[in-house]
Amino acid sequence: MSKGATNKPKVNKVVLAYSGGLDTSAIVPWLKENYDCEVVAFVADVGQGADELDGVEAKAKASGASECYVVDLQQELAEQVIYPSLTTGAVYEGQYLLGTALARPVIAKAQVEVARAVGADAVSHGCTGKGNDQVRFESAFAALAPDLKVIAPWREWSMRSRPDLLNYLAERDIPCSASATKIYSRDANLWHISHEGGELEDPWCAPTEQVWTWTRSPEQAPDKPEYLTLSFAAGKLTHINDSSFSPVDAILHLNEVASVHGIGRLDIVENRLVGMKSRGCYETPAGTVLMAALQGLESLVLDRTALNYRQSIAQEFALLLYDGRWFTPLREALLAAAAKLAEPLTGDVVVKLYKGQATVSQRRSPNSLYSNAFATFDEDEVYDQSHAEGFIRLYSLSSRIRALHQQSADHKPNGGSS
Template sequence: MRNTANKPKLDVKKVVLAYSGGLDTSAIVPWLKDNYGCEVIAFAADVGQGADELEGLEEKAIASGASECHIVDLKEQFVKDFIYPTITTGAVYEDDYLLGTSMARPIIAQAQVDIARKVGADALSHGCTGKGNDQVRFEGAFAALAPDLPVIAPWREWDMVSREDLLDYLASRNVKTSSSATKIYSRDANAWHISHEGGELENPWNAPSKEVWTMTVDPEDAPNTPELVSVVFDKGGLTHVNGKALSPYNVLVALNRIGAAHGVGRIDIVENRLVGMKSRGCYETPGGTIMMKAYKALECLVLDKSAFKFREQIGLEYAHVMYDGRYFTAINDSLLAAANSFAQLVSGEVVIKLYKGNATVVQRQSPNSLYSEDFATFGADDVYDQSHAEGFIRLFSLSSRISHMNKQK
């Protein structure tokens, strides 16, 4: 390991650390005190990762050397102000990834800055590695919200390169940890999803084992009988599940439970990280998959061709904005505003059939629907004169006609 005896140039008195209680951040607390001689304030965000990950967290942070630990409940705000707006954009990164980790980072960073201001900290710190996207997402948010606060990223400073190194360091500081050198997977969970990396997944030729998946039932083991789930949207926000009014967070909890039981929402992808390398990950997003399918089903009813095409362009661009950690930027605000203008039309009910890993829209209705059975029918009608199509086609294909005439000359 690197000799950390050399005192860093940065003079820090009090730092707020984004703390999860995992091996990395458990080691960062004493490391900051050893190498910066500063007070460490631990901060943890409850974004729906589950009670198991938060239980005993404050005691653990104090035991590792933190002077305080702030746990902030962000679940409802996360779903209402970050997840729902992202759904209205239709953002899906590289055709598959529903941006679960990406969406949580700006709200966590925002709350971390708020804590730093509250306790009078003069620096921020995180446990992101120098290979990943999260370092960019956190520090991009810090730059926008608190450019005066320097950021300490231990993984870019220390020489510890393995779990064994971190465990040895904690042992040398008499800091207890439940982590072990045999941990296989790296996981990140919140209300929207859980991600899995590492282990056999590092080789794209290896199929994920059953041990990878922790949230959803294997589609092969899912019920042999389909289940119908009804969802209701009001101006882009999902308000009811199976006729029951629920808060944004509880909507997601309900759909996660229903979707997970049918193996909905599993993906296995190789994605392009922002830092240039490719990474392989498995993601489980059962409730989110249902919500995205239902939302798009209503969009297909209420948006005309040009509007829907533009919304698709918004989704493509916004996926990169969110993935790249550019939430607190002008382009983010502009894209969300554009998507929200379309979302005002997205009201209605959708019924989705869940079966063996699939979520299929089977019914949809909206008071703003542009669909008219009178016009679309294959039977006889009195509202559409098919002979009118001839003039439209001649005008629509006029440029092709002129091009051919030019070639004949």
């Protein structure tokens, strides 16, 4: 079941990013057969849920792995990736909160650490040759462990479908709970869950309710809104309704509360890094609330030039995350700039959750640049409106000079020619 590629590197021990799903269950025996190597399974717990992790070690060993390491990465994901990235305001193509991309750096880093610990000379993943994740993982491997060989079975073997993989496992009497009739491909972590396949492969088909697994339909959400008060210190969430939460617990809590109101659903056709478009549905309840709250606080605290620069960081950082360039000097520079801009983001924001929408209704900060004394429509004694005339005259000076030149040219005989 291999393409029979020549010049295969000699591999003694490989650490496979293992999920327990159909693909990686088949990869374990395939690696042993095609590379004659020991396979160590590595499972990243990024908050995908107990259902996906229960029995995963036994499953990996039943597939032929010599060992299986399950590493809890939830705290690292929340504290070192999600929270810092939030301060950049990164949103891919104006909508996507980058749930899949955010988890990849911590997974790849931990996989390399396991490879070092067990003395492996190679790493492997189950990403297809069509997607973004192959780039994200392999770029991380290149930055963190350029000496390790990388094996990507989907780019080598001849298997192309779920029935192919199921038959491959059946021929080897390897148990697998997957079926040939699986409709959707899903990927979950602490931050979000993604859905692809099924009716979503046709952009003209609306997603049915069976697509969504975390959030309630906005039509079925409560008729009464719920209000959350989120408190921030230098851009970091500290309290929800006066209760303190760790980053992991805050995300879990907001996911639970916001999902009831149908918050965080997204149906998007996006541009993949590899050049093709893909259609996916994402659910990011906590992220939607947090992004709305931070933007509400920014509007109160940052001046126009600072906000414009933060927005430029957001666009650059979204591309960096999506394209798998986390382990680069650019990421360090952008996060440092975002952290500096976030220093005054201290205060409270009230977010209204209602029928699929998270909207800011109140905000306050000791660093607020909003002054009612200046902005009021009533009589005030701090702003002389006649001063605006000089400002406008200077602001529009280039337009005035251009118009005067044009008027002069229009009044010359024969259009100004001699």
